[in-house]
Amino acid sequence: MSEYVTIKENREFTRAYKRGKSFVSPALVTYVYKNRSNNLRYGITTGKKIGNAVKRTRARRVIRAAYYQLYSEIMPGYDIVFVARGKTPFVKSQNVYAAMRQHMKSAGILQSRQDK
RNA sequence: CGAGUGCAUUGAACAGCCGCGGGCAGCUUCCGAAAGGAACUGUGCGAGGAAAGUCCGGGCUUCACAGAGCAAAAAUAACGGCUAACGGCCGCCGGAGGCGACUCCAGGGAUAGUGCAACAGAAAAUAACCGCCGAUUUUCGGUAAGGAUGGAAAGGUGAGGUAAGAGCUCACCGGAGGGUGGGAGACUACCCUGCUGUGUAAACCCUAUUUGAAGCAACACCGUGGUAGGACAUAUACGCUUGCUCGGCGUGUCCUUUGGAGGUGGCAUCGAGCAGUGCGGGCAACCGCCUGCCAAGAUAGAUGGCUGUUCACGACAGAACCCGGCUUACAGAUGCAGUCAAAAA
RNA sequence: GGCGACAUAGCCAAGUGGUAAGGCACGAGUCUGCAAAACUCUGAUGCGGCGGUUCAAAUCCGCCUGUCGCCU
Numbered sequence: 081m082s083e084y085v086t087i088k089e090n091r092e093f094t095r096a097y098k099r100g101k102s103f104v105s106p107a108l109v110t111y112v113y114k115n116r117s118n119n120l121r122y123g124i125t126t127g128k129k130i131g132n133a134v135k136r137t138r139a140r141r142v143i144r145a146a147y148y149q150l151y152s153e154i155m156p157g158y159d160i161v162f163v164a165r166g167k168t169p170f171v172k173s174q175n176v177y178a179a180m181r182q183h184m185k186s187a188g189i190l191q192s193r194q195d196k
Numbered sequence: 197c198g199a200g201u202g203c204a205u206u207g208a209a210c211a212g213c214c215g216c217g218g219g220c221a222g223c224u225u226c227c228g229a230a231a232g233g234a235a236c237u238g239u240g241c242g243a244g245g246a247a248a249g250u251c252c253g254g255g256c257u258u259c260a261c262a263g264a265g266c267a268a269a270a271a272u273a274a275c276g277g278c279u280a281a282c283g284g285c286c287g288c289c290g291g292a293g294g295c296g297a298c299u300c301c302a303g304g305g306a307u308a309g310u311g312c313a314a315c316a317g318a319a320a321a322u323a324a325c326c327g328c329c330g331a332u333u334u335u336c337g338g339u340a341a342g343g344a345u346g347g348a349a350a351g352g353u354g355a356g357g358u359a360a361g362a363g364c365u366c367a368c369c370g371g372a373g374g375g376u377g378g379g380a381g382a383c384u385a386c387c388c389u390g391c392u393g394u395g396u397a398a399a400c401c402c403u404a405u406u407u408g409a410a411g412c413a414a415c416a417c418c419g420u421g422g423u424a425g426g427a428c429a430u431a432u433a434c435g436c437u438u439g440c441u442c443g444g445c446g447u448g449u450c451c452u453u454u455g456g457a458g459g460u461g462g463c464a465u466c467g468a469g470c471a472g473u474g475c476g477g478g479c480a481a482c483c484g485c486c487u488g489c490c491a492a493g494a495u496a497g498a499u500g501g502c503u504g505u506u507c508a509c510g511a512c513a514g515a516a517c518c519c520g521g522c523u524u525a526c527a528g529a530u531g532c533a534g535u536c537a538a539a540a541a
Numbered sequence: 542g543g544c545g546a547c548a549u550a551g552c553c554a555a556g557u558g559g560u561a562a563g564g565c566a567c568g569a570g571u572c573u574g575c576a577a578a579a580c581u582c583u584g585a586u587g588c589g590g591c592g593g594u595u596c597a598a599a600u601c602c603g604c605c606u607g608u609c610g611c612c613u
Contacts, residue, residue: 133514145501
């Protein structure tokens with residue numbers, strides 16, 4: 081089974097919105113909240129504002145691809161929620177990756193590759 | 197070569213690396229008493245013509261129901277056929293549009309009945325206000341040829357006729373009824389009779405046909421906890437009831453019931469399936485036979501990222517139980533069959 | 542995914558096929574030393590969009606668009 085754990089409960093999303101730290105860039109919004117477990121979990125929100133179903137799935141895929149690329153550098157023990165914005169479906173995953181890396185760096189939960 | 201019509205097909209392609217979701221196989225590793233599960237390896241598969249809107253018709257499931265008829269409600273509407281069925285499709289009739297190929301039409305019934313027709317107008321449906329004509333002239337009678345309106349004014353035009361007029365009579369046109377011929381039928385051609393009344397049924401309604409309701413978040417099964425009922429223990433301990441004791445209730449175990457969260461099935465190779473420049477029937481929709489081919493199946497929801505090449509530089513857009521249609525959105529590309537115009541011969 | 546409802550001035554809203562009620566707000570005036578309140582009044586602005594039936598559509602019919610609710 082996959083090593084990527086997702087957030088499923090609506091309560092946990094709401095908790096991340098209310099209590100987590102937020103970081104904003106043109107194509108991505110990130111909320112980071114420290115959870116009690118040792119797992120690194122993530123969730124993606126693509127609201128109705130972004131567009132039709134094709135645009136929403138496109139945004140989800142781009143964000144997920146960037147997350148897989150960055151996954152090994154993030155410290156465990158956090159819930160991370162990514163929210164797509166209107167620009168996200170028209171942007172390459174490298175731009176999202178750069179924005180995501182910047183957000184993680186600001187949150188201070190990056191670790192070096194060698195530790196993993 | 198240009199313009200335009202109908203039908204059908206297609207909806208960027210290829211290669212490499214890293215990833216995602218299922219299926220099958222391997223039996224290597226780990227977990228487990230076992231069934232089995234997880235990882236790994238190999239192999240093959242992985243969004244659409246509209247997957248959309250949820251507008252119709254079915255399959256399937258649960259509930260209701262002995263059967264039949266009436267009523268009520270809803271839907272449909274020329275005629276003939278196709279289909280599992282349909283409000284769909286094909287053909288054809290009638291009407292409208294187009295030079296034409298061709299396209300469009302909720303296209304039954306207004307003498308079965310009820311209602312409505314604002315404003316304007318004399319009058320909106322048993323027409324006499326003005327006008328015209330006649331008479332026994334403060335009035336009465338005849339008359340729809342003419343009159344500012346209106347969407348619609350009482351069959352239209354012309355001639356005869358008359359006191360003035362009028363389908364009162366005649367011709368043509370329109371419409372109605374009947375007859376004969378053609379056609380499966382709607383209908384149509386011709387002949388005869390003969391002129392009585394507008395529109396609206398996507399107003400109520402009448403006629404004919406069809407329809408039980410809800411929907412996979414249906415439904416079935418498992419179901420720690422909980423609910424309800426019963427049995428056992430009341431030996432010990434605790435809490436409540438009481439001033440105290442007894443007694444009663446709860447906390448315990450087992451069985452049954454119900455079923456929240458969650459899980460499994462429903463659910464995915466076989467069906468009203470798809471294809472053939474196949475054969476036969478039919479104008480066609482479609483039907484029969486033959487041959488071949490069928491693997492998306494997620495459950496917060498799988499197709500992505502990067503690099504390179506080519507071109508017309510990529511539109512609308514993402515399955516969620518499954519089929520048949522309709523409607524709506526859509527950059528283009530290709531094929532076939534007609535049409536019109538021009539030029540040349 | 543499925544089922545259902547609604548859309549009328551800036552806001553709240555009534556409406557039976559025939560001039561679209563009303564209230565709040567906005568504007569002008571009266572009153573006042575000035576304002577508020579009260580009273581009077583004008584004007585502009587509306588039937589979500591596109592088609593169809595009808596002489597005539599906010600209303601009847603179809604198709605789109607948007608908003609809201611229910612089923613877990």
